[in-house]
Amino acid sequence: MQKLKGIKLLLVDDEPTILEFLEMGLVNEGFEVQTSQDGMSAVTLASQFEPHIVILDVMMPGMDGFEVCRMLKKQGNVAVIMLTAKDEVEDRVKGLNLGADDYMSKPFSFEELLARIQARIRNQFPNLLGEVVSGPFRVDDRRREIIYKEHVLELSPTEYELLKFMILNQGMVLSKTMILDKVWGYDFVGDENIVEVYVRSLRDKLQDKDHQLIRTLRGAGYRMDLA
């Protein structure tokens, strides 16, 4: 397995049996795991434990999963995987709107859950997976910070996502369409010009006046060149 050390999971489910079963398996996989049996305590626990990923049952007495999800998302940069009993599409849409990152319907295999967790980590906390963050950049996804030449950059959310995307795909041409899809999302409607606008703002903040760092490949897209 990968070096998953240091990745913190919070399990929330009202059924102790499931909780125990999952906890055992995930600890065994090298995660740091905490558990909670209801939504309320999950939220408070999360605020101090600061998990990377919360695995959250939708159906719970008291505060339901959706509400918990919303609050967790507000609290910080955390990925939420929700568990639902039935394969309810409505639930899924609702949940995703509230910020859930992924869904699983019960029953599921442990391997399946593991796969989802890893997919999440890859997507949201790529630097925790031993990916080499190269050049003058350091991407700290936990703190949502990017450090460039020892300086912490002041970035808006979108700027952060865009820069992170470009750093992680350094050395490759990234078309505006692709950038739009990956950073803004597939459902973005609007002109590609917005990519140009944000690239400019990044160039400003990186003092990349001559476009050496973020190169324009006319007709093709942009490419981040490190060193």
Added chain:
Amino acid sequence: MQKLKGIKLLLVDDEPTILEFLEMGLVNEGFEVQTSQDGMSAVTLASQFEPHIVILDVMMPGMDGFEVCRMLKKQGNVAVIMLTAKDEVEDRVKGLNLGADDYMSKPFSFEELLARIQARIRNQFPNLLGEVVSGPFRVDDRRREIIYKEHVLELSPTEYELLKFMILNQGMVLSKTMILDKVWGYDFVGDENIVEVYVRSLRDKLQDKDHQLIRTLRGAGYRMDLA
């Protein structure tokens, strides 16, 4: 053509017109292509054809794209690119949950699809897509760079495409008509003289003053000779 040889694609769409159109283009790009008109047969075909990438229409009679996607993912290590009608946001969310790797909304250009496919290959099967080294040239499609004798060439989009085409078809006579079709596209209207113009500009940049590298075969076309 490029050394995309060995990359297997499975196209699934219920519209024969689209299917045929895409198949022709993709075969022409050097992929190994199979097609299927419905979800059920796609799944069975996939199990024996073992494609690297499946391009899958969401809207199909019978088993819909989502279901097909889920089953394909279960079957093995395959990348799925789904095609959806424009603005079907819910579809996208739903699809990504079920494991699709990328999305494209119709209508899309062939080039766009090609870019997505290559991006997928890069991500999932990086060993299949290396840079092409031919004589003094190194063509790096990921970076969109051509290196000649250790120097990165500064090329316009069309220059890049033309040079790449000539390098990949090195040693063969390329008629102006063929070049026009492949580089400019079948729908280009205009004089063949433009090929001459671009060849000149390439010769300039390659310092091929005596036309040793790009040889003119009067009445036949051009041929790139590497040592």
Added chain:
DNA sequence: AATAAGCTGAAGATTTACTGAATTTTTTGT
């Protein structure tokens, strides 16, 4: 020398990207 094919430089036309600012939307603090 006559002919056809290819070469060339330069001039428009067109496409693409950049930029500054206005407008709208979202977030934040009270």
Added chain:
DNA sequence: ACAAAAAATTCAGTAAATCTTCAGCTTATT
């Protein structure tokens, strides 16, 4: 709930590069 601030998005004007055409010229072939 409200106002203020920040962020996201749009837009129009500008700049720049790229593409295309063209006319006159050169070269190869017979």
